[in-house]
Amino acid sequence: MEEIKKALRPRDEDFQGFSCNIPQLKTNRIIQANGFYSERNSVDKKDLDNVIVCSLDDAKKYYSDLIKNSEIELESLVEEGVFVFVPANKEVEIPLQMLDVIKAEEPILIQTNNIVILGENSKLILIHCDDSINNNKSVSNNSTKIFLDKNSNLEYYKMENISNHASIITNTSFVLKDSSELKTFWLSLNGGDIKNNLTIDFEGEYASAELNGLYLTDRDQVVDNKVTVNHNKPNCFSNQLYKGILDDSAKANFQGHVYVAEKAIQTVAMQNNKNILLTDKATVNTQPFLEIYNDDVKCSHGATIGQLDDNAMFYLRSRGISERSAKMLLMYAFCNDVLIKASLEELKERLADIIKRRLHGELSTCDNCVLHCSTPDLAFEIDLSKV
Amino acid sequence: MSLLEIKNLHASINGKEILKGVDLKINKGEVHAIMGPNGNGKSTLASIIAGKETFDVTQGEIFYNEKNIMDLPIEARAAEGIFLGFQYPVEIPGVSIANFMKTAINEQRKYKGLDPMPAKEFLQLMEEKKKVVEMTAKLANRSVNEGFSGGEKKKNEIFQMAMLNPTLAILDETDSGLDIDALRIVASGVNALRSPENSTIVITHYQRLLDYIVPDFVHVLFEGRIVKSGTKELAYELEEKGYEWLRGL
Ligand SMILES: Nc1ncnc2c1ncn2[C@@H]1O[C@H](COP(=O)(O)OP(=O)(O)OP(=O)(O)O)[C@@H](O)[C@H]1O
Numbered sequence: 333m334e335e336i337k338k339a340l341r342p343r344d345e346d347f348q349g350f351s352c353n354i355p356q357l358k359t360n361r362i363i364q365a366n367g368f369y370s371e372r373n374s375v376d377k378k379d380l381d382n383v384i385v386c387s388l389d390d391a392k393k394y395y396s397d398l399i400k401n402s403e404i405e406l407e408s409l410v411e412e413g414v415f416v417f418v419p420a421n422k423e424v425e426i427p428l429q430m431l432d433v434i435k436a437e438e439p440i441l442i443q444t445n446n447i448v449i450l451g452e453n454s455k456l457i458l459i460h461c462d463d464s465i466n467n468n469k470s471v472s473n474n475s476t477k478i479f480l481d482k483n484s485n486l487e488y489y490k491m492e493n494i495s496n497h498a499s500i501i502t503n504t505s506f507v508l509k510d511s512s513e514l515k516t517f518w519l520s521l522n523g524g525d526i527k528n529n530l531t532i533d534f535e536g537e538y539a540s541a542e543l544n545g546l547y548l549t550d551r552d553q554v555v556d557n558k559v560t561v562n563h564n565k566p567n568c569f570s571n572q573l574y575k576g577i578l579d580d581s582a583k584a585n586f587q588g589h590v591y592v593a594e595k596a597i598q599t600v601a602m603q604n605n606k607n608i609l610l611t612d613k614a615t616v617n618t619q620p621f622l623e624i625y626n627d628d629v630k631c632s633h634g635a636t637i638g639q640l641d642d643n644a645m646f647y648l649r650s651r652g653i654s655e656r657s658a659k660m661l662l663m664y665a666f667c668n669d670v671l672i673k674a675s676l677e678e679l680k681e682r683l684a685d686i687i688k689r690r691l692h693g694e695l696s697t698c699d700n701c702v703l704h705c706s707t708p709d710l711a712f713e714i715d716l717s718k719v
Numbered sequence: 720m721s722l723l724e725i726k727n728l729h730a731s732i733n734g735k736e737i738l739k740g741v742d743l744k745i746n747k748g749e750v751h752a753i754m755g756p757n758g759n760g761k762s763t764l765a766s767i768i769a770g771k772e773t774f775d776v777t778q779g780e781i782f783y784n785e786k787n788i789m790d791l792p793i794e795a796r797a798a799e800g801i802f803l804g805f806q807y808p809v810e811i812p813g814v815s816i817a818n819f820m821k822t823a824i825n826e827q828r829k830y831k832g833l834d835p836m837p838a839k840e841f842l843q844l845m846e847e848k849k850k851v852v853e854m855t856a857k858l859a860n861r862s863v864n865e866g867f868s869g870g871e872k873k874k875n876e877i878f879q880m881a882m883l884n885p886t887l888a889i890l891d892e893t894d895s896g897l898d899i900d901a902l903r904i905v906a907s908g909v910n911a912l913r914s915p916e917n918s919t920i921v922i923t924h925y926q927r928l929l930d931y932i933v934p935d936f937v938h939v940l941f942e943g944r945i946v947k948s949g950t951k952e953l954a955y956e957l958e959e960k961g962y963e964w965l966r967g968l
């Protein structure tokens with residue numbers, strides 16, 4: 333096993349300099365190269381100020397008690413991944429940025445298993461990016477388990493920008509203890525086949541989860557989002573807002589499941605999925621679903637599928653705005669109410685920029701990674717003919 | 720010289736004919752009023768002049784500045800100076816009025832081969848024109864028409880008109896739903912735009928508006944045709960006699 337791992341592990345040099353910068357925003361980066369934690373390319377431990385970041389292997393050796401205390405169950409099958417631990421009362425100032433980078437010369441299968449633990453009263457912003465550097469076939473299967481202890485606060489941004497020949501499956505689960513606050517922002521920008529399974533388990537009272545999603549797909553991309561929210565405890569709040577724009581013959585599925593246990597009184601749970609289809613060939617399948625076992629709750633769900641509004645198009649064009657720009661404005665406006673939920677100004681700007689580029693169809697013409705971020709410090713030779 | 724000339728315009732939707740041969744000629748510098756009963760084709764005519772494509776124009780032509788514009792897309796007509804004040808302004812959530820106007824002005828400039836308007840100049844223009852319609856800063860910062868009251872929406876139309884400075888303004892029932900002060904504001908906005916080069920079409924049900932915006936001509940659009948044209952006295956006559964009177968004509 334060790335032998336195989338050694339053989340698969342890519343050279344750190346090959347991933348050196350990959351930064352995926354967010355202008356004006358300093359982040360501490362954790363790089364996983366083809367599924368292997370690349371300590372050398374990641375943030376220096378000295379700069380982490382008591383936050384623990386290490387490989388999952390090391391975590392099992394040195395921090396197994398921390399994992400045990402967190403109620404996270406370890407699955408032994410997949411051993412690669414990173415471990416992040418934020419100690420109690422720690423407010424992490426610099427956001428952590430986990431970069432899962434794929435750069436494969438031939439088709440590749442990647443399996444990772446991450447664990448993130450937020451101690452009591454702690455606070456963290458975690459930006460988790462999937463990027464592919466070239467256009468080879470790849471399949472990544474990722475499990476990330478995140479534990480929010482009492483009164484902790486996490487903002488989790490997921491950005492999926494992988495090549496049209498890459499598939500990813502993410503299984504991300506959050507356990508929320510008393511009065512913890514979670515905000516997720518799930519941005520599926522590009523990829524051949526993206527499947528996101530998101531699970532929220534309320535294991536304490538007065539906790540809240542704001543779950544936002546945006547998927548922008550074209551060609552024959554497929555994006556699946558399955559969101560399961562388990563209100564196991566009373567007095568918790570959840571709100572899902574997932575929006576998507578589909579072009580060409582892209583497909584999207586949204587499956588939202590809210591479960592409210594019998595004892596989970598005073599639950600507030602909302603769920604909304606809205607879609608715009610730009611062509612006749614694009615398809616959306618949306619299934620919001622509420623499963624409620626007590627009367628003392630406030631729940632709502634809704635789903636819409638529509639085209640760009642003809643009247644709005646006429647209105648904008650009648651002011652001299654071209655058809656293309658009018659479409660862009662309307663699509664951008666459609667994304668905007670998800671976007672405004674991002675609280676970091678620099679990140680919001682970055683996301684706005686990415687979304688604009690994406691809507692302009694710029695991603696398929698980029699020249700370094702799949703997402704053209706214009707990072708001058710990117711040290712790869714890129715074969716443009718493949719992009 | 721004529722600014723707008725409509726010749727024998729026929730238009731239908733879903734096989735139902737709505738305009739049945741409209742003829743109308745508007746010279747530079749003139750203000751024309753179009754009146755007529757509900758559902759007789761006034762808004763249809765206005766939106767076809769602006770270029771709306773959902774109607775089938777089965778016959779006829781529209782000339783603007785002596786050029787046939789039937790093949791010009793909506794945005795090109797706007798850039799050429801045609802402005803439509805909507806009877807029912809559309810709500811655009813997520814797009815601010817400032818962003819909307821900046822995009823509109825710059826796209827119109829691009830059409831004319833001009834560089835984008837400098838930001839400072841744009842902001843000055845916004846301030847100046849907001850004053851014209853007494854639009855509050857609060858309103859100007861909101862999404863286009865979203866949650867606006869009926870009157871606020873109409874004011875916003877006049878604001879946009881002032882920003883875009885059109886050559887031909889078509890105001891479709893801009894007066895309906897306005898209180899008496901707002902009506903005065905809207906009228907002064909329109910009158911401020913009056914010049915020997917510009918023309919205005921006001922569509923209205925109320926003679927009252929025409930006390931503020933005095934038209935050179937009044938037309939009655941009835942069952943898809945302009946059945947009667949006259950001067951401002953025609954508006955009084957209509958008020959007195961009602962539309963049934965037109966049946967005999
Ligand atoms: N999109 C449409 N689909 C079907 N019928 C339409 C459509 N648009 C307009 N019509 C019909 O065309 C006719 C003329 O409508 P239009 O809006 O032009 O009337 P109007 O003279 O402006 O009336 P009002 O004074 O009430 O504003 C009406 O019978 C209307 O129902």
Ligand SMILES: [Mg+2]
Pocket residue numbers: 761762763806891892
């Ligand atoms: Mg009308």
